[in-house]
Amino acid sequence: MVTDGTILPVGGPARRVDDLARAVRELEAERPRWVWADAREVYPLLLAKGVRVARCHDVTLTEGLLLAYEGRYGQPRSAKAAHARLHGLPVPDDRPSMPDTLFAPEPLGAEAVAEVLADQLRRIEALPEPGRFRLLVAAESAGALIAAEMGHDGMPWRRDVHDALLTELLGPRPVHGMRPAKLQALADEVSAAFGHPVNPDSVQQLIKAFKGAGVALKTTRSWELKQLDHPAIAPLLAYKELARLYSFHGWVWADQWVRDGRFRAEYVVAGVVSGRWATDGGGALQIPKVMRRVVVADDGWTLIVADAAQLEPRVLAAMAADGGLARAAGEIDLYSALAKSFGGERANAKIAMLSAMYGGTSGDASKLLAVMRQRFPKAYQFVEDAAKAGEEGRLVRSWLGRTSPPPSEGWKSLVSGPEGSRAIRDRGRFTRNFVVQATAAEWALVLMAVLRGRLSGPARLVFFQHDEIMVHCPLDQAEEVMAAVTESAAEASRLLFGGTPVRFPMEAVAVSCYADAK
DNA sequence: TGACCAAGCGCC
DNA sequence: AAAGGGCGCTTGGTCA
Numbered sequence A: 001m002v003t004d005g006t007i008l009p010v011g012g013p014a015r016r017v018d019d020l021a022r023a024v025r026e027l028e029a030e031r032p033r034w035v036w037a038d039a040r041e042v043y044p045l046l047l048a049k050g051v052r053v054a055r056c057h058d059v060t061l062t063e064g065l066l067l068a069y070e071g072r073y074g075q076p077r078s079a080k081a082a083h084a085r086l087h088g089l090p091v092p093d094d095r096p097s098m099p100d101t102l103f104a105p106e107p108l109g110a111e112a113v114a115e116v117l118a119d120q121l122r123r124i125e126a127l128p129e130p131g132r133f134r135l136l137v138a139a140e141s142a143g144a145l146i147a148a149e150m151g152h153d154g155m156p157w158r159r160d161v162h163d164a165l166l167t168e169l170l171g172p173r174p175v176h177g178m179r180p181a182k183l184q185a186l187a188d189e190v191s192a193a194f195g196h197p198v199n200p201d202s203v204q205q206l207i208k209a210f211k212g213a214g215v216a217l218k219t220t221r222s223w224e225l226k227q228l229d230h231p232a233i234a235p236l237l238a239y240k241e242l243a244r245l246y247s248f249h250g251w252v253w254a255d256q257w258v259r260d261g262r263f264r265a266e267y268v269v270a271g272v273v274s275g276r277w278a279t280d281g282g283g284a285l286q287i288p289k290v291m292r293r294v295v296v297a298d299d300g301w302t303l304i305v306a307d308a309a310q311l312e313p314r315v316l317a318a319m320a321a322d323g324g325l326a327r328a329a330g331e332i333d334l335y336s337a338l339a340k341s342f343g344g345e346r347a348n349a350k351i352a353m354l355s356a357m358y359g360g361t362s363g364d365a366s367k368l369l370a371v372m373r374q375r376f377p378k379a380y381q382f383v384e385d386a387a388k389a390g391e392e393g394r395l396v397r398s399w400l401g402r403t404s405p406p407p408s409e410g411w412k413s414l415v416s417g418p419e420g421s422r423a424i425r426d427r428g429r430f431t432r433n434f435v436v437q438a439t440a441a442e443w444a445l446v447l448m449a450v451l452r453g454r455l456s457g458p459a460r461l462v463f464f465q466h467d468e469i470m471v472h473c474p475l476d477q478a479e480e481v482m483a484a485v486t487e488s489a490a491e492a493s494r495l496l497f498g499g500t501p502v503r504f505p506m507e508a509v510a511v512s513c514y515a516d517a518k
Numbered sequence B: 001t002g003a004c005c006a007a008g009c010g011c012c
Numbered sequence C: 001a002a003a004g005g006g007c008g009c010t011t012g013g014t015c016a
Helices: A020-030 A039-048 A059-069 A079-086 A110-125 A130-153 A159-170 A181-194 A203-212 A233-249 A251-257 A289-294 A311-320 A323-328 A334-342 A346-358 A365-375 A377-391 A409-415 A420-454 A475-497
Strands: A005-007 A015-017 A033-036 A055-058 A301-307 A460-464 A468-474 A508-511
Touching: A005 A020, A015 A020, A020 A039, A033 A039, A033 A110, A039 A055, A039 A059, A039 A130, A055 A059, A055 A130, A059 A079, A059 A110, A059 A130, A079 A110, A110 A130, A130 A420, A130 A460, A159 A181, A159 A233, A159 A251, A159 A289, A181 A233, A233 A251, A233 A289, A301 A475, A311 A323, A311 A346, A311 A377, A311 A420, A311 A475, A323 A334, A323 A377, A334 A346, A334 A365, A346 A365, A346 A377, A346 A420, A365 A377, A377 A420, A409 A420, A420 A460, A420 A468, A420 A475, A468 A475, A475 A508
Parallel strands: A033 A055
Antiparallel strands: A005 A015, A301 A468, A301 A508, A460 A468
């Protein structure tokens, strides 16, 4: 627990404090922007003491953004490393692959952090679009606060409902090392269908067993299995689905991750190169939809759930300033609005957009992409340029300046070899997708930062999944929180794209159970 | 025994 | 319904 530290006011002398949490609480009344080396190390300790802050500048996250922009992706980004670089000293390695050096025993002094901050602000001002990058830094730093708060507050998770659901699907919780009854019954059915014991968790055993039954398989992916006709298929598919539920989000998982009626996830801000969040244990971003019925608001409280509709194509329309696409993106259902350009077929419009953003080539994609190129030339060109940059080994950037990692040495050597064209295509698909995914991620980050600032009283953000948010609040706050969500979406759009005609609809619903949100 | 990889599939 | 970019997480299986 942090009970002492140093506070360095702007322009003033450093002040040692015995009780850092208390000092922060008192100074927070003036709404300062706290600068700290790493929110992940500081903020959970403050939250544990009941202290929350409105704004911060996270030096580590900012250094990561700046290094990537400068083409130095992957260099140590901690405040300590940044300080060492400034002074030409040996740089401590703080990459995730070096866990034992992640938390330096000796923290950086406040004066040194201030020095790194000043350097960062200089580097930001020297960028071609400092205003955009400042917004990115503010949103990323707000994300650090939100991630820590969500980990602290937790999403409501009813263990009794969870247990009932698992028991219904799998049978009662088994003793250690045993399969639940229904899972074992399915495994027995699979073995019976082959006439000998087969472990359905073993790819090797399955492929061998199918080979013995005259069925040649390259993989045991469910979509491949579904095309086969064999008595083992049905129980095997059922087994795979339930086994995943059991091992990923079963009783053992709940023992580890659910306490006091809350699932406390460990989010990793900027854990994905595109700026999406990742998780460090708990799998908060991969909770199966069937588990949503376990997320239930407290008595007298409600869950406000909202997701941004068709966020990525809207982001593309706004970035590319494509008039036609922007007009379609002024509608609630973008794909329906596009349908008439694609022979009246909404599904075709969707394929065309997704193929453009992800680099798809299968099926009807190329024909539909030709239509896209003709009808929405600026949007088409925007993603083509991103793909070309990647294929040529160049960097690409999001709207606010988050920058893709440079190609690896391995890629560069691959390019001239026999696998070269494949490597080039893969890299093009990556950068094509990066500009859209990264900008969508920063839109969502800005939305959350704005929304967090608008929440009052006990309302709390408790869940975030790429383009979807959840707020837990007392019932009588439901209306104001729903309005705040919609207003925050509009504000995020304005902050990123100014007066774009593109709309970013974010309809919020109030439900007592997450499963009722759709 | 532990480290590491591949397969597979959940989410967006 | 999926295609396809990004992830996390578990199991089985191999190798030192």
